[in-house]
Amino acid sequence: MSAVPLLKVNDVSKFYGSRIGCRNVSFDLFPGEVLAIVGESGSGKTTLLSCLSTRLMPTSGIVEYHMRDGQYRDLARMGEAERRFLMRTDWGFVHQNPADGLRMTVSAGANVGERLMAVGDRHYGNIRAAASDWLERVEIGIDRIDDQPRAFSGGMRQRLQIARNLVTNPRLVFMDEPTGGLDVSVQARLLDLVRGLVHDLGLAAIIVTHDLAVARLLSHRMMVMKDGAVIEQGLTDRVLDDPREPYTQLLVSSILQV
Amino acid sequence: MATPLVVSEVAKSFTMHLRDGIRLPVVANVTFSVKAGECVVLGGPSGVGKSSILKMLYGNYGVDEGQILMEHDGKLVNLATAEPRTVLEVRRATLGYVSQFLRVVPRVSALDIVAEPLQARGVAIEDARARAAELLSKLNLPTALWSLPPATFSGGEQQRVNIARGFITDHKILLLDEPTASLDAKNRAVVVEMIAEKKAKGTALIGIFHDEEVRDAVADRILDVSAFSPRKAAA
Amino acid sequence: MNDLATYNFSYLDEQTKRMIRRAILKAIAIPGYQVPFASREMPMPYGWGTGGVQVTASILGPKDVLKVIDQGADDTTNAVSIRAFFQKVAAVAVTTKTKEATIIQTRHRIPEEGLREGQTLVYQVPIPEPLRFLEPRETETRKMHALEEYGLMHVKLYEDIARNGHIATTYAYPVKVEGRYVMDPSPTPKFDNPKMHMSEALQLFGAGREKRIYAVPPYTEVVSLDFEDHPFEVQKFDKPCALCGAENVYLDEVVLDDKGGRMFVCSDTDHCEDRRDCGHAGHMLARKEAAE
Numbered sequence: 001m002s003a004v005p006l007l008k009v010n011d012v013s014k015f016y017g018s019r020i021g022c023r024n025v026s027f028d029l030f031p032g033e034v035l036a037i038v039g040e041s042g043s044g045k046t047t048l049l050s051c052l053s054t055r056l057m058p059t060s061g062i063v064e065y066h067m068r069d070g071q072y073r074d075l076a077r078m079g080e081a082e083r084r085f086l087m088r089t090d091w092g093f094v095h096q097n098p099a100d101g102l103r104m105t106v107s108a109g110a111n112v113g114e115r116l117m118a119v120g121d122r123h124y125g126n127i128r129a130a131a132s133d134w135l136e137r138v139e140i141g142i143d144r145i146d147d148q149p150r151a152f153s154g155g156m157r158q159r160l161q162i163a164r165n166l167v168t169n170p171r172l173v174f175m176d177e178p179t180g181g182l183d184v185s186v187q188a189r190l191l192d193l194v195r196g197l198v199h200d201l202g203l204a205a206i207i208v209t210h211d212l213a214v215a216r217l218l219s220h221r222m223m224v225m226k227d228g229a230v231i232e233q234g235l236t237d238r239v240l241d242d243p244r245e246p247y248t249q250l251l252v253s254s255i256l257q258v
Numbered sequence: 259m260a261t262p263l264v265v266s267e268v269a270k271s272f273t274m275h276l277r278d279g280i281r282l283p284v285v286a287n288v289t290f291s292v293k294a295g296e297c298v299v300l301g302g303p304s305g306v307g308k309s310s311i312l313k314m315l316y317g318n319y320g321v322d323e324g325q326i327l328m329e330h331d332g333k334l335v336n337l338a339t340a341e342p343r344t345v346l347e348v349r350r351a352t353l354g355y356v357s358q359f360l361r362v363v364p365r366v367s368a369l370d371i372v373a374e375p376l377q378a379r380g381v382a383i384e385d386a387r388a389r390a391a392e393l394l395s396k397l398n399l400p401t402a403l404w405s406l407p408p409a410t411f412s413g414g415e416q417q418r419v420n421i422a423r424g425f426i427t428d429h430k431i432l433l434l435d436e437p438t439a440s441l442d443a444k445n446r447a448v449v450v451e452m453i454a455e456k457k458a459k460g461t462a463l464i465g466i467f468h469d470e471e472v473r474d475a476v477a478d479r480i481l482d483v484s485a486f487s488p489r490k491a492a493a
Numbered sequence: 494m495n496d497l498a499t500y501n502f503s504y505l506d507e508q509t510k511r512m513i514r515r516a517i518l519k520a521i522a523i524p525g526y527q528v529p530f531a532s533r534e535m536p537m538p539y540g541w542g543t544g545g546v547q548v549t550a551s552i553l554g555p556k557d558v559l560k561v562i563d564q565g566a567d568d569t570t571n572a573v574s575i576r577a578f579f580q581k582v583a584a585v586a587v588t589t590k591t592k593e594a595t596i597i598q599t600r601h602r603i604p605e606e607g608l609r610e611g612q613t614l615v616y617q618v619p620i621p622e623p624l625r626f627l628e629p630r631e632t633e634t635r636k637m638h639a640l641e642e643y644g645l646m647h648v649k650l651y652e653d654i655a656r657n658g659h660i661a662t663t664y665a666y667p668v669k670v671e672g673r674y675v676m677d678p679s680p681t682p683k684f685d686n687p688k689m690h691m692s693e694a695l696q697l698f699g700a701g702r703e704k705r706i707y708a709v710p711p712y713t714e715v716v717s718l719d720f721e722d723h724p725f726e727v728q729k730f731d732k733p734c735a736l737c738g739a740e741n742v743y744l745d746e747v748v749l750d751d752k753g754g755r756m757f758v759c760s761d762t763d764h765c766e767d768r769r770d771c772g773h774a775g776h777m778l779a780r781k782e783a784a785e
Contacts, residue, residue, distance in 0.1 A: 030343055081640040088644075103648070106627075107655055110648045117651065118644025124654050124720040146655050188364040195363070217363070221342045235317055235342040242319040246275030253276060 004066060006031045006172055006204050007052070012061030014044075014051050020228040021047035025061070027223065027233070031171065032202045036219035036236065038209060038251070044228035045208045046176060052206060053093055053174045054083055065172075088115050092165030092173035096180045098157035101164070102149045108135060108160055109145040115168045134163040138193060155186035159193065166197065173198075175207040179214055191217050212255055216240055224248045262352075262430045262462045263315075264291040268324030268338065270310060271488070283488035284310045288324065290481055294430070297453060297463040299477040302484040308466045311483065312433050314338075315464065316355050317345040328352060328431060350378055354432040356424030358439060360408060360416040368411070369394065369404040372422040379427060386426075393422040397448055413440040425452055432456060434465030438472050450475045495584055503550040503583035509533055513551035513706070517697060520708035525674030526638070527621050532704040542575060542600060543701025545617035549598045552613060552697070553579065558586045560594035565602035565743065565760035572600075589763050601664075603685040605742050605764040608694035610711060616679045618700035621707060623667045623677040643675050646718055654723055663728065669716045670709055678715075684727045684743045689715040734759045735777035737768035 005028035014021035022044035029035055037045040050056035052063055054075050064072045068090065075083065087093070095101040102111055112131040113121075121127055132142050138159035140152075149157050158178065165173060178194065179187040195218055198205055209215055215222055215236060222240070223233040224247065232245045243249045268288040273281050285307040292298045300308040313319040315326060321338040328335050330352040335344060337353075349355070354375070363371065372390035377383055394404060397418040403411065408419050417440050424432065434453075438446045446469065453476045456463060467473040473480070497504075505513070509531075516530035535543040553559065559579055563571040567589040575598060576587050588594050591604040598615040608614060624634040627645045637645065646667050653661045666683035670676050678689060679698060689696060689709060696709040709715060719725040733740045735747075735756035742764065744757040756777050759765035769778065 033343060080636075084640055084642065103627075106648055106652055109655055110651045113651055114644055114648050116644075117647035118642060122647070122719075122721050124651065125722050127651065127720075128655070192363065192365045220346055234320070235345050237318050238320055238342075238345075241313065242272075244273070244320065246279075249275050 005029060006033075006066050007206075008062075008064040008066075008072065009052065010062045010064070012048070012051050012058045012063060014047050014056060015059045020044070021056075021059075022051065022225070022228045025223075025230055027230075029172075029204055029206065031204050033221060034198055034203075034205045034207065034219045036207050036209060036215035036222045037225060038212060038215050038222060039225035040210060040251075043225040045225050047228070048225070049174055049176055049206065049208045053091070054078075054087070055093075068171075088118055089168050090170050090172065092162075092170045094158075094161055094165055094173065094175040094178050096177040098149065098154070098161045101161045102157060104150050105148060107146045107148055108140065108152070111149065111160060111164050112167050115164065119168060130167060134167050135160075137197070138163040139189075153186075155182055155190060158182065158190055162194065162197070166201065166203075169201070171204060173203055173205045175205060177209055178207065179209070179211065187214075194218060212240060212251065224251065261291050261293050262329045263464070264325075264327040265289060265311075265315070266325045266327070268311075268314060268326060269322045269488070270307075270314060270319060271322060285483070285486040286488040288486045292431070292462040292464055294460040294462050295457050296478045297457055297465065297476050299473050299480045300464065300466050301473075301480040301482050306483045307486065308483050309435060311486075312355075312435050312464065312466060316353065316433055317349070350375075352430050354424050354427060354429035356421055356432070356434050356437045358417075358436050360420045363407075364409070365407055367405045368399070368408045368419050371408065371419060372426055375423060375427045389426055390422060393426055394418070396452075397422055398445060414442065414445070417441060418445060421449060421452070425456070428459065429461065431462045431464070434463060434467075436466050436468060438467065438469055446472055495581070497582050498584040501582075502555070503553045503579065503585075504535075505533065505547065505550045510551040513547055516706045517548065517551065517708065520697070520706050521695070521710050523674075524709055524713050525670030525676040525707060527705040527707045529704055530706050532701045535701065536578075537574075539702040540619060541571060542598070542617035544699030544703075544706070545598050545600070545615050545701075546575060546578070546699075547701060548615045548697050548699035548706060549579065549596060550583075552615075553583050553585060553596060555583070555585065557595045558588050558593055560588050560591065560597045560763075561599075562597065562602060562604070562761075562763075563600045565604075565745070566762045568762065590767075591761075591763050601680050601682075602743070602760060603681060603688045605739075605759070605761040606767075607688075608692055610693045612694040614692075614694050614696045616681075616696065616698045618677070618679040618698045618705070619702070621677055621698065621700040621703050621705040623665075623675050638674060641673070643669075643718075646675050647720070650718060650720065650723075654720070660719065660723055660725070666725075667718050669718060671714050672716075675718070676707060676709075676715075682728065682743055683717065683725075686715070686717045686725070687727065691715075730757060732757055733775060734765060734768075735775040737765045737773045737778070738775040739765070739768055739773065 007029040009025060009027050012025045013023040025048055039045045051058040063075045065075055067073050109131040112134050113127040116127050116130060135142060135145055140156055140159055149160055179190055207218055219236045222236045223230045226247045232239060232248045240252055243252045266289050269286040271281055271283040273279060310319055314321050317337055326337040328337055330348045335348055369387055369390050373386035376386035399418050408416050421437050438449050450472055513530055516528045520528045535546055537543060561572045561576040563569040579585055580587055591606045596613045600617045622634055624637060624645060627649055628634050650660050664682045665677055665680045666686055668676050668678055668686060691712055693711055695711055698707045717725040730744050734744060736758050739759055743760045745760040746755055747758055748755050
């Protein structure tokens, strides 16, 4: 068990003018830990995810990341070049809509290989081998390696997006509703895949979802957000089996039983 | 350590916000300990809080007051206040749980579900699978089922997968929530034998068994949970 | 000098030329970097070399000797028109001889003959942004240049190899200038890319419609992008030029009749004539002479 956190979040708030995006959020994320942020639409979970992943600048508060060199760096104070480098090497970001995270007009192989080329890999054979390997891991047939994602189903696109993000062996992956918009059987397959990859690679992940079943299956820890604030957090099965806050109890009691 | 689990003055209540915030006290002043090699069975009528105690011990339920001390990795951990990742680490290495129902993961085979806790402790997949196969055959689960995901299994079959998963590791503390509820006599006997083996190896076991025959066969001590009734504690 | 040349030498007013010269100086100072400039309306349509003409107009002096080529030829419409234009508006000497020219404006070729110090090659550029077709947002491509994020450029080459088994890009082949900026060499055949490397001449690029100027100063490193296992290669031709017998030059295909007859000749007309004047002869020329 690693003793030092990968991400330290201290009192992060984001205001849109006078409107609250999220407020006073603090937590540590450790290597290999999967954190689910749940809450209904407008609760601030996506704003928080954006603040953590440097897609938005927090109004106040500090987000620090444990770099590979062992130093903690304040993400807001990092130069843009370094931040973007971090985002495409040590981090991943899986969008709800795969079209936002993929290049729809280049082949699946190139989508996966892009990050490798971005960090200086200049051997076509190696890049292609890595791409094939990753397509296999996300259960996309090797015969589709030269097809564009435009020709893929929603579930395949999402799996391709995951492969594209994981090819550089990131340590932290952000996911925004990764199973949103997929039908249930496709969802189950994707969840199982993500669960396996997170486990095998020892990834830390922050997953925004409104689906408590997704949180239950994937996450170790959960934060429940309402009106921009974290109202309850803890071990995922503790929050789901013994919810304390009125809103969490409402959420849990609203799960459809099949 | 001769006493791997010490529970001291634990209290638990539920506040039901959806029902006008009524407070339902569950247990209070729960105090007991379990020695290595001992099997303590929680007794008392249903609804008295046996399952709740087990869930608090495992960390599924929060604890309002008191301490749950476990020896983990040479140190004493208070599970009542531990960080989520500490709880997970304790579960991985020290604390096992056989629940009544199997929480199935889509697309994972029965064999791999059983092997998973061993793998999580760093055992090679082949070795973990071999050990899983051993346990599943001991529990008479037909070989044909091993490679299938247990979602479509019968209650008894799922239960046996669950037991194998719980028993595969050498966790020092093992929680058993009615592991024999949906088993036939033959398999109940196998479980009784497996519990005896655990005791011989020095595992501390805490369980709920409604089947008297099994209970009498495994229990070193029966702890009457009605003694922890909050009404009684308040009196 | 004629009236037009004395009114506003080389068509543009002095302030405009100063503005363009400043852009050129900045471009030379930052090799490969695309400098925005206030491109003027020229008396020709976009796509006909308005960028190159503005650059040439801004650097041209009365003593310069101008050569204009289009696809290597001095005698094509575009080349003839631009040459005539500058004769009219600047009254400068013109030539078709690469050796004699001080400024060579070009569309799609670099002369075969090695350029010298003191010469300037002005390229007409249709689309200056090499990342354009991979990332359509200009805000993003500028950021990518600024942060040296060029992985995407290799994505294009990867796609080429995946689809064709080799890098099939044959013109506008991307280069990296002085180890920093990735640059579009304009739609010259990749055959000409090695000539840009450590060239003795100054190379200026003007894109009129896109309002960008960039430059490669003399003796600057220009490296064509490639993969270790698919190294950059120039086109090879099986036969020498049918007229002058030159090898290792870029050839154009010329259809001779409607029965499938054709020949391959130098695209650089001046180079070809030069060689013929020196007595070299390709098989078509030899046959012609034999027939006479």
